[in-house]
Amino acid sequence: MIIQKVSDAVSIKRSVESGTEEQRSVVKAIIDDVRTRGDEAVKEYTEKFDRTSLSSYLVSAEEVEEAYERVDAELVDIIREAAANIQSFHEKQLHNSWMTTEKNGTILGQKITPLDSVGVYVPGGLAAYPSSVLMNVLPAKVAGVERIVMVSPPGQNGKLPAAVLVAAKEAGVKEIYKVGGAQAIAALAYGTDTIKPVDKIVGPGNIYVALAKREVFGDVDIDMIAGPSEIAILADSTARANEVAADLLSQAEHDERACSVLVTTSETLAEEVASEVLRQLEELPRKEIASKSIQDFGAIYVANSMDEAINTINQLAPEHLEIIVENAMGYIGQIKHAGAIFIGRFSPEPVGDYFAGPNHVLPTNGTARFSSPLNVEDFQKKSSLIVYSEQALRENKDKIAAFARLEGLEAHARAVEERFKS
Amino acid sequence: MIIQKVSDAVSIKRSVESGTEEQRSVVKAIIDDVRTRGDEAVKEYTEKFDRTSLSSYLVSAEEVEEAYERVDAELVDIIREAAANIQSFHEKQLHNSWMTTEKNGTILGQKITPLDSVGVYVPGGLAAYPSSVLMNVLPAKVAGVERIVMVSPPGQNGKLPAAVLVAAKEAGVKEIYKVGGAQAIAALAYGTDTIKPVDKIVGPGNIYVALAKREVFGDVDIDMIAGPSEIAILADSTARANEVAADLLSQAEHDERACSVLVTTSETLAEEVASEVLRQLEELPRKEIASKSIQDFGAIYVANSMDEAINTINQLAPEHLEIIVENAMGYIGQIKHAGAIFIGRFSPEPVGDYFAGPNHVLPTNGTARFSSPLNVEDFQKKSSLIVYSEQALRENKDKIAAFARLEGLEAHARAVEERFKS
Numbered sequence: 014m015i016i017q018k019v020s021d022a023v024s025i026k027r028s029v030e031s032g033t034e035e036q037r038s039v040v041k042a043i044i045d046d047v048r049t050r051g052d053e054a055v056k057e058y059t060e061k062f063d064r065t066s067l068s069s070y071l072v073s074a075e076e077v078e079e080a081y082e083r084v085d086a087e088l089v090d091i092i093r094e095a096a097a098n099i100q101s102f103h104e105k106q107l108h109n110s111w112m113t114t115e116k117n118g119t120i121l122g123q124k125i126t127p128l129d130s131v132g133v134y135v136p137g138g139l140a141a142y143p144s145s146v147l148m149n150v151l152p153a154k155v156a157g158v159e160r161i162v163m164v165s166p167p168g169q170n171g172k173l174p175a176a177v178l179v180a181a182k183e184a185g186v187k188e189i190y191k192v193g194g195a196q197a198i199a200a201l202a203y204g205t206d207t208i209k210p211v212d213k214i215v216g217p218g219n220i221y222v223a224l225a226k227r228e229v230f231g232d233v234d235i236d237m238i239a240g241p242s243e244i245a246i247l248a249d250s251t252a253r254a255n256e257v258a259a260d261l262l263s264q265a266e267h268d269e270r271a272c273s274v275l276v277t278t279s280e281t282l283a284e285e286v287a288s289e290v291l292r293q294l295e296e297l298p299r300k301e302i303a304s305k306s307i308q309d310f311g312a313i314y315v316a317n318s319m320d321e322a323i324n325t326i327n328q329l330a331p332e333h334l335e336i337i338v339e340n341a342m343g344y345i346g347q348i349k350h351a352g353a354i355f356i357g358r359f360s361p362e363p364v365g366d367y368f369a370g371p372n373h374v375l376p377t378n379g380t381a382r383f384s385s386p387l388n389v390e391d392f393q394k395k396s397s398l399i400v401y402s403e404q405a406l407r408e409n410k411d412k413i414a415a416f417a418r419l420e421g422l423e424a425h426a427r428a429v430e431e432r433f434k435s
Numbered sequence: 436m437i438i439q440k441v442s443d444a445v446s447i448k449r450s451v452e453s454g455t456e457e458q459r460s461v462v463k464a465i466i467d468d469v470r471t472r473g474d475e476a477v478k479e480y481t482e483k484f485d486r487t488s489l490s491s492y493l494v495s496a497e498e499v500e501e502a503y504e505r506v507d508a509e510l511v512d513i514i515r516e517a518a519a520n521i522q523s524f525h526e527k528q529l530h531n532s533w534m535t536t537e538k539n540g541t542i543l544g545q546k547i548t549p550l551d552s553v554g555v556y557v558p559g560g561l562a563a564y565p566s567s568v569l570m571n572v573l574p575a576k577v578a579g580v581e582r583i584v585m586v587s588p589p590g591q592n593g594k595l596p597a598a599v600l601v602a603a604k605e606a607g608v609k610e611i612y613k614v615g616g617a618q619a620i621a622a623l624a625y626g627t628d629t630i631k632p633v634d635k636i637v638g639p640g641n642i643y644v645a646l647a648k649r650e651v652f653g654d655v656d657i658d659m660i661a662g663p664s665e666i667a668i669l670a671d672s673t674a675r676a677n678e679v680a681a682d683l684l685s686q687a688e689h690d691e692r693a694c695s696v697l698v699t700t701s702e703t704l705a706e707e708v709a710s711e712v713l714r715q716l717e718e719l720p721r722k723e724i725a726s727k728s729i730q731d732f733g734a735i736y737v738a739n740s741m742d743e744a745i746n747t748i749n750q751l752a753p754e755h756l757e758i759i760v761e762n763a764m765g766y767i768g769q770i771k772h773a774g775a776i777f778i779g780r781f782s783p784e785p786v787g788d789y790f791a792g793p794n795h796v797l798p799t800n801g802t803a804r805f806s807s808p809l810n811v812e813d814f815q816k817k818s819s820l821i822v823y824s825e826q827a828l829r830e831n832k833d834k835i836a837a838f839a840r841l842e843g844l845e846a847h848a849r850a851v852e853e854r855f856k857s
Contacts, residue, residue, distance in 0.1 A: 088838075108530065263849070266847070293849075362850065363839055363851050365821050376816075382551065382634045385816040386818075394805055394806055395808060416514075419565065419598055422785075424687070424688040428678075
């Protein structure tokens, strides 16, 4: 890793994938086809892309039961404890509906209502991602969403990974379909005979899933389109190079396009981390991915002061931020933009990926400037409540009518005045 | 207006405008051009589309002062009172950052931070829309956004409407540019020498503005793309036909594609409203627009019961909902989807457009199923906070490492274990 001055940090490379023209048109064709032919199209695309032929997409109670037999009891307990932590943290995000009352009879308020139904996409591929199930399902459950549907592409054996099914059951999902790709997103957005449509679709997926979500957005809501994972570590001379290096690599192993950055006030640490990264890299099973990521998107920046370092962090607006400096808590107030902030050397980022409770679905690619971690409010919506009494309207009718006429909207003024005509 | 059975209501026509292929490519070309040539391009497009040549886009303090001389003092007072009501309501939406602590040293929390900068688009055209200024600016101000930039297309005289400037000043806007259309959105998203970029763009506009917002989305955040305005009125035999008709028409005058629907349990009311609409329509200055809207998108539905009527309302998920029935408050719990709910005959919808306090930027076209009124939280974002102590990490390290390995992410497990190596 090349060590640079912090002044170069503003130009940090990050990677956004918006898909090729061909990918976009493939996705659009699949969506149109599922809208037209429904289950029949879903079946064909599953056979084509997932190379499995299923008589039913719905995961049966037996399949879920059987999954428990295929997962270590100890791992089931860990999934349960993680689920409890995640549920507990998200319950603290709940807000009440509220209202204010005035003596003239006016009531104003905000009513909070859960979404009716949500679809959660869980990616397939070689590994199983039970943490993704927990992180996407539990906020919806805590929000009060009645119908939570999970979809995930089946393996060639026609099954879903056991750990995914266990996590789904532990999170309270009762409706799971073995469907993936753009065809799953289309089925969730527009419905088929088998899969009723939902109001919102969340969860990560490959480029086809991401493009499909973008395509159906507006007809249903979606969560953010996630880019490659990122970490920025803010460290001073009190940080240990082996720990910092390990944390940088834990992001790098995710994806060749993952971005791992150290910003430090210590030149010594910078040098030590650079060589530690190379040393630890050699021993990683996902060495190839991590090397490419570090080479293309890794960086170490040396700052002259903590102010300069923090300024750089705010410009990056990283998905994950670790602060490993003396008196770390004292700097939180200066951090403006970060998806999740991990404080101190005993809070490595994987603590948040799996276990602590806050959501691991976080804004990437600098969107922490304006976006938040996935949370309970993403599965609820507000309705304003307005109650004017006769007295309240009488007191204000002339002002409201005058404002309406200022904007050239006569019928608005008359609607108010109609109440006091006779 | 044709009176129909409520069972037909599910098929209510609504209009979504996604632009023609040509409009989309025009918008894309303007954005690319502003990104490349900056102010020069902005100047050319302003001359072309707004037919005015300006030496400076920035509205001067003198221009704002002069605006106050051109607006009735009484109207200035009304704008001030409306602004105070809107500010007061939105202040009640504020939430605190919070944290939880555990005995083992764990701290988990959620930090709330305002966006750095927001751009507010205010549409031009024949009328002035000071209410749009208040409704889009004040939530951002209450949220704590430091830089709020307003843009609006100048008239051929090179000026902005006086009422818009007064509303901007009252709402606390200090940076106003006379730029409109897709060129304004591009300048806000990517910046020029004159206009520094912002993190989020809100506010309504014509189809070119809407398409430009959709195009820059992702690089910056945007609010929802609003469709034509809608009202659904739920009324029983206690409602007065003249008032219900006036309220339907107050939506209809907005736009030929506005949608006004009555759902009632009273056949008598249905018939009376149908003829009242025709009578009042004759006397409206915007008769042509309102007639077309009522003809194409107006409807009266008769339901057999309140349950059936409420079910229809929930299927519509209207932007505005008026409930004018006996014991109206008793039905709020059954309303699942509506942008704003107006209760009783003294709460006509224009009360909310201008004055009461809740936002008039509301989800249209059925998106109240998953979207909320514009609110303070749209101008803030959250960061998760995770602090594990040595004890906390020691207690949980094996579980976290096991979960990471279950997902095939060895470097994640090692990052945790690295802390306890020696």
